Amino acid sequence: MLEKALRERLSLRGICRIFNLSLETVLLVLRHLATALPAFRYAVAPGRPDDVLELDEMHSFVYRRKQKRWLWVALCRRTRQVVAYVIGDRSERSCRRLFKRIPESYRRCTSYSDFWAAYAKVFQTGRHQSVGKETGQTAHVERWNGTLRQRLGRYVRRTLSFSKTDRYHHLATKYFIWHYNLECSINTF
Secondary structure, eight states: OHHHHTTSSOOHHHHHHHHTOOHHHHHHHHHHHHHTSOOGGGGSOOOOTTOEEEEEEEEEEBSSTTSEEEEEEEEETTTOOEEEEEEEOSSHHHHHHHHHHSOHHHHTSEEEEOSOHHHHHHOOSSSEEEOOGGGSTTHHHHHHHHHHHHHOGGGSSSOSOOBSSHHHHHHHHHHHHHHHHHHHHHHHO
């Protein structure tokens, strides 16, 4: 039950109250669960040549609102899985890190993003297009952003359930995405 609670829109302190545990215990469990996960590539279905990637970035913050963290994701339209993600700033460097994490089988796929300049500089494959939301080409990744905001309190726009440290922000995000991909693979295949 505690493992499921860590993937839902509950603050860590809320989980402590529900399960009558100390914050240190809940953090220890989160650390253990997130670091014990197999490599991320095992949570991603193999790419196909006709797959389409949708790219987007969304912000949250760590400790205070001035310390923004941007979550960059590449989502496969066919499987609805996150094939790569990066937490960083909103720079070209973070976009490059995202591109490098995309599995080789997906790098040759067609991709769509919004008009953020970093995408055009990094995804120069000839198969990338910057499009507006009205085209519907990024609808799945935008929907995924809503799912993330709905299920992880630290990504809600106006909340008190924010991450206190970068370490736990990364661990909670990793744990959620890994299990989200697992749910998608069960529902897709």
